[in-house]
Amino acid sequence: MKNSMELTILMPCLNEVETLASCIRKSFKFLKENEIKGEILIADNGSTDGSRNIAKKEGARLIDIPVKGYGSALIGGIRSAKGKYIVMGDADDSYDFTTLMPFIEKLRKGYELVMGNRFKGGIEKGAMPPLHKYFGNPLLSGIGRLFFKTEIRDFHCGLRGFSKQSMISLDLSALGMEFASEMVVKSILNNLKVTEVPIRLFKDGRTRPPHLKSWSDGWRHLKFLLMFSPKWLFLYPGLFLIILGSIGTVVLTITPVKLNNVSLDVHTMLYCVLMVILGVQTLSFSVITGAYARIAKLYPVEDKFMENILAFPVEKGVLAGSILFAFGIALSVAGVLIWVKTGFGKLMPASMLRILLPAVLTLAIGWQIIFTSFLIGIFQIKTKDRC
Numbered sequence: 089m090k091n092s093m094e095l096t097i098l099m100p101c102l103n104e105v106e107t108l109a110s111c112i113r114k115s116f117k118f119l120k121e122n123e124i125k126g127e128i129l130i131a132d133n134g135s136t137d138g139s140r141n142i143a144k145k146e147g148a149r150l151i152d153i154p155v156k157g158y159g160s161a162l163i164g165g166i167r168s169a170k171g172k173y174i175v176m177g178d179a180d181d182s183y184d185f186t187t188l189m190p191f192i193e194k195l196r197k198g199y200e201l202v203m204g205n206r207f208k209g210g211i212e213k214g215a216m217p218p219l220h221k222y223f224g225n226p227l228l229s230g231i232g233r234l235f236f237k238t239e240i241r242d243f244h245c246g247l248r249g250f251s252k253q254s255m256i257s258l259d260l261s262a263l264g265m266e267f268a269s270e271m272v273v274k275s276i277l278n279n280l281k282v283t284e285v286p287i288r289l290f291k292d293g294r295t296r297p298p299h300l301k302s303w304s305d306g307w308r309h310l311k312f313l314l315m316f317s318p319k320w321l322f323l324y325p326g327l328f329l330i331i332l333g334s335i336g337t338v339v340l341t342i343t344p345v346k347l348n349n350v351s352l353d354v355h356t357m358l359y360c361v362l363m364v365i366l367g368v369q370t371l372s373f374s375v376i377t378g379a380y381a382r383i384a385k386l387y388p389v390e391d392k393f394m395e396n397i398l399a400f401p402v403e404k405g406v407l408a409g410s411i412l413f414a415f416g417i418a419l420s421v422a423g424v425l426i427w428v429k430t431g432f433g434k435l436m437p438a439s440m441l442r443i444l445l446p447a448v449l450t451l452a453i454g455w456q457i458i459f460t461s462f463l464i465g466i467f468q469i470k471t472k473d474r475c
Contacts, residue, residue, distance in 0.1 A: 095119070095126035095192065096171030096252070099179040100153075100161035105137040107181035107293040112146040114185040122189060130179070131165035133157070139179075158299070159260070159267025166255055175249040180292035182215060183247045190285040191249035200254040200280040203240055203272065204247040209286030216289060217302070224306050231310070232269070235317040236276045240284055244268050244309065247287055254280055265305040266312040273316050318377040326370030333363030337449065341442050354441040361449045368453045372460045379467035405461025413454030419447035 097115045101108060108130070115128045128148040132140055133156060143150045153164040162176060173195045177183045183204075194202040211221060229243040246268070255271070258278060262270040275282050292298070314321045339345060340357035423443045 093125050093127060093170045094172050095124050096129050096165075096169035096174045097126060097185060097188070098129045098131060098162065098165040098169060098174050098176040100131050100133060100158060100165065100176075101135055101139050101143070101179045102133040102161070102299060103135045103137040103139060103296070104179040104294070105135075105139045105142060106295065108139050108142050108179050109146050110181050110293065111177070111179045111183075111185055112143065112148050116147065118186045118188050121186075122192070124192065126171055127169075129165055129169055131161040131168070133161040155263065157263035157267075158265050159270070160263040162267055163260055163263075166252060166260075169252055172252060173249060174252050174255070175247070177247040178292075180294050180298075182290050182292040184288065184290065187287070188249070190287075191247075194283055194285060195249055195251065198281060199283050200251045201271070201275045201282045202249040203242060203282070203284040204245040204287035205242040205284045206245055206287060206289040207242055208284075210288045212288070212290045215291045219302055224302065228269075228306065228309050228313070231313055232272065235313055235320050236273060238272075238276050238282065240272060240282065242284065243272055245287070250275075262312065264308055265300065266308040269309045269312045273313065277316070318374050318381070322370050322374030322377060326367045326372075326374060329363045329367030329370065331367075333360045333365075333367060336360030337364060337446065341446055344438075354438050354445065357441065357445055361445050364449055365452050365456075368456050372456055375460065375464060376467075379464055400461075400464070402461050402465035405464070406458050409454045409457030409459075409461060411454070412450045412457065416447045416449070416451030416454060419443055419450065423447065 097119075099108075099111060104111075112128050112130075118124075119126045119128075128146075130139075130143040130148045130150045131153050132143070132150060133153050140150060151164065151168050153161045155164075165176070166174060173192065175188050175191050177185060191202045191204075206216070207225075216225075225242065225244055229241055232238065232243045233240065248271070250271075254275075258271070258274040258280075260267065260270055260274065272282070336352075337357060337360040340352060340354065340360065345352040423440060426440065426443070
């Protein structure tokens with residue numbers, strides 16, 4: 089049966105007694121002036137200041153969300169919404185709910201997520217702290233564009249519209265402020281049609297401090313972006329360490345290097361070996377994370393590189409690791425034979441370390457590859473069982 093209600097204007101609410109009435113009135117005005125059949129839905133997250141009574145008095149529909157958190161309130165509101173489309177916005181009067189038509193027009197054209205862009209539409213003086221305006225939001229939005237190849241320039245705008253059905257299909261689960269990032273990231277990863285429209289941000293009407301905590305919530309956003317981009321969290325750092333460490337190890341195995349008055353020898357080589365080992369471990373995390381994400385369906389796995397890695401036969405991985413491990417044993421035996429020739433006496437540290445450090449390196453990464461291959465094999469069994 090087709091839903092006859094087109095729009096739900098959703099506001100999460102936690103003690104917004106000073107501004108909630110204004111937001112609700114503006115929303116009703118928008119619906120009336122544009123002849124849109126819709127509702128105003130207040131997802132209350134435990135208000136104790138009279139906000140609940142205001143919501144009822146102004147004619148909005150009120151639902152209780154007992155689990156605390158910005159994301160929790162919005163997830164509950166999305167599930168309870170009656171409209172085909174939802175426009176969500178903060179109830180602090182920082183957004184003008186009478187100017188939502190650009191969102192509706194985009195949604196009617198088939199876009200599934202329409203983001204507001206405060207930087208393009210304008211930010212009123214005092215509406216956003218300088219730390220957020222010039223550092224936090226641009227930095228996190230820039231990281232989001234880099235990691236997920238999107239043109240969205242305001243990842244954390246609180247005013248956005250979306251298709252209810254499309255958003256429910258994403259199985260959103262973040263309960264805190266990072267919900268804002270989760271909605272954008274999962275929409276992109278699931279190939280939803282995403283766009284943005286300019287909106288104006290006004291100074292909110294509250295006299296109390298905002299719920300947002302700059303540093304802790306900023307870290308939660310960054311952590312979320314990293315966890316949903318294993319390439320940038322694991323793969324690229326791992327490859328960087330492997331390449332840089334391998335170059336240093338090979339060069340210093342052959343000969344010491346002198347740069348002006350600085351001499352690089354086996355002491356530097358030790359750290360190059362460590363870089364390669366850490367790089368291989370980090371690369372292993374990338375593969376393991378990709379395999380787990382594929383099984384748990386955390387997000388779509390459509391990357392060809394990762395697909396090829398996950399399809400790589402266990403036997404070949406074990407063979408490659410075994411060859412490296414055997415090479416490490418051979419180098420270790422060569423070191424012991426040199427020691428035997430001295431009658432188990434004193435050795436030249438620099439010359440011996442040029443043999444033993446590569447031995448330790450190949451033993452370590454060979455061992456890592458062998459058991460990572462077996463772990464991926466276990467994931468492959470689980471994947472086949474689910475197919």
